[in-house]
Structure formats: structure tokens, C-alpha cells
Amino acid sequence: MTPSFEKVQQLLKRLPGLGYRSAERVAMHLLIERPQDLKPLLEALEDASQHLQRCVECGNMAEEELCHICQNPQRDARVICLVEHVPDLMAIERSSAFRGRYHVLFGKLSPLHQVGPEDLNLQTLPQRLERDQVEEVVLALSNDVEGEATCHYIQEAILDPAGVTVTRIGFGLPSGGGVTMADSSTLRSALESRRSYQ
């Protein structure tokens, strides 16, 4: 192992999902086994890092001032889905179940990690609500204590004063999930959010 190889491995190990061994494998691949793969990757990363920016409207990643969703006139500007992070937005997009627009908070309230309301991307939300005459805000935040606290805060501080309808995505059994396999907390959510069935 040489110093420059070790340096690469060390940095790769910091990436999410990569441990010591997988970082070594990736470094080996890029530096020894398939060095021809390295240049295209470096160029793509360089290029993306130069072009990617936050959408000034919603916080989604964009290559222009507005992301492709905020640019799309077919997406209903009167329904806004609040998410914690861009990957959440991408997951909802993959489901094709939502045709409105988004607003990315870049976090959730967490006193433990010193994340307060001023750390969330909330500054532009009130003017969006007013300008676009938003009718509904869908809270698609995590099903945990911090997600709950964040929903509560935003509703009280911003959404209720603006007189907008607030909904929260459903909780319960995941698709294909059986009752036996679900943990107690999921079952509690599922029971609490039961609806009349016809």
C-alpha cells in the first residue's frame, strides 16, 4: 500500500455506505484494475459540481436557477409537498404519485443536534404560499419524533397563519408488508391512521 493509495482509500471510506474493505476495492478498481474508468468519473464529478445548484424556489437540485419541477407548468403550484432532503423528493418522484411542487427543508428540527427553525429552508415558504395561492401543503417528513416536532412547528408558525390546508402523508404497513413483520411503532401508526372501509 502506498501513501497516495492510502489517502484515496481514507477519503472513499468517508462516503456513505463504504467501509474499509469496500473503499479499498473501489480504490483498487479505479487506480489499478480499470484506470481507464477514472478519468470519465473525475470529469463527470467535476462537471456536475460546477453545474449543480439549489433551485432558488424549492431547494431541489438544478442546473439552472429553477429545477425541472419548478420550471414545469404542468406541475400544480398550488400544492406543495414539504420534504426533509432532496433524496426524499427523488423517492416521491419515482412513485409518480404526486403532481404538485416541492419545498426542501434540508433537515428537521433537532434540539439534540442543535438544529433550530432558522437552520431549515423556511425563509421563502411564506411568500410561495401567498404568491402561488397555495391550497394544500403535504407534510412528507419522517415518521419519528423530530419529524413530528418539525411538522408541528411549521404548521403553527407558517401554515396555519397562511390559512392553507395541511395534510401529512399516511403511516402504516408498507406495501407488501404483513402485520406479523411490522414493528410495534408501525402498527401503532397504522392503527391510529385507520379509515372507514367500504
Add this chain to the structure above:
Amino acid sequence: MTPSFEKVQQLLKRLPGLGYRSAERVAMHLLIERPQDLKPLLEALEDASQHLQRCVECGNMAEEELCHICQNPQRDARVICLVEHVPDLMAIERSSAFRGRYHVLFGKLSPLHQVGPEDLNLQTLPQRLERDQVEEVVLALSNDVEGEATCHYIQEAILDPAGVTVTRIGFGLPSGGGVTMADSSTLRSALESRRSYQ
């Protein structure tokens, strides 16, 4: 998802151990969540790719003409361990169980994948055997048909003519492995390589 982001994700997905989802996570990390991590990684990869080369002697990775093992006078030049790839060498080094030197083949014979003897790093092996008065060559190739065929070929073509002692690393139960959990092929190897026990 923007085009430049998708390009990065696509290239990351080709790395060993990364799938669609983990590539997305890494791209997200480097481009959106922790862009400050990107530059050091790009620089380290660039730097390593410029400095790394194959040791002219054994094929191990090196930052000079000779790798640190071939440069080390304390490593016994009269015992050479033959391995398929650099990661194999690294694994053996981590075990601290070998104090000789290495020779990396960069593959094993495989008619199926059109790998013949001329594709292996064998050209310099005969002169190493002679120059260093090598006494033993340890074959540390995989425990499979191709590894076996490669050992056989090298022994016949190079090692036997050179009059060197040839050994092969042991096969059998891995450390901490129980008999019940071992597959039949491992048990067959283990039984075949049984030794008298005192």
C-alpha cells in the same frame, strides 16, 4: 435529477459493490450534502493515479520503480509468493504470515475468458528465480479450477525446469469455521489436505 447528476450516478454504479441506490447516495453526498468532501477526493484520486505504477520487479503497486516490499532488504528474496492480483498480496500482507517477496500474475488461466499464459505477468519470473537464487515458490492462487490449472501450467513451464521447490497454500476450514457450515467443496479440500496430528 439533472443530466450531470445522472451521469455521475451512472459512472459510480460501475464501481465494484455499488448499485443503483448506493451510487445515488454517494453522488448525493458528494454533490449536494457535503460538496466540501469532493475536492479532496478528486485531488487524491488524481494524485494517486499520477503516482501509482506497477513495481517493475513483482507487479505490486508502487510509487517508485520498485514497491516497498521489493525495496526492503529484510524481505527474503529467495521465497516468492505467486498471487493473482494486488488485493491478494495486500490480504496476505495483512496476515503478517509471509516474509518473502511476491510476484503478481494479474489473472489466472481461463480459456473461457480467453486468458492464456501470454496474458499473465510471467515474462520476468524465470530471471527472478535465477538471479535471486529462489529456493521456494509459494502458489497462493485461488482454490478453483482455473487457479489449479494456472498452478499446474506454471509449475510445468517455469518452476520445475528451474529446479525450485514449489508449495501451495493450504485449503480447508477457514478460521473459526465449523464443519457443519462448510460447503462440500471446502470439506473435500480439507479432507484431502489432512495431516498427521500429534
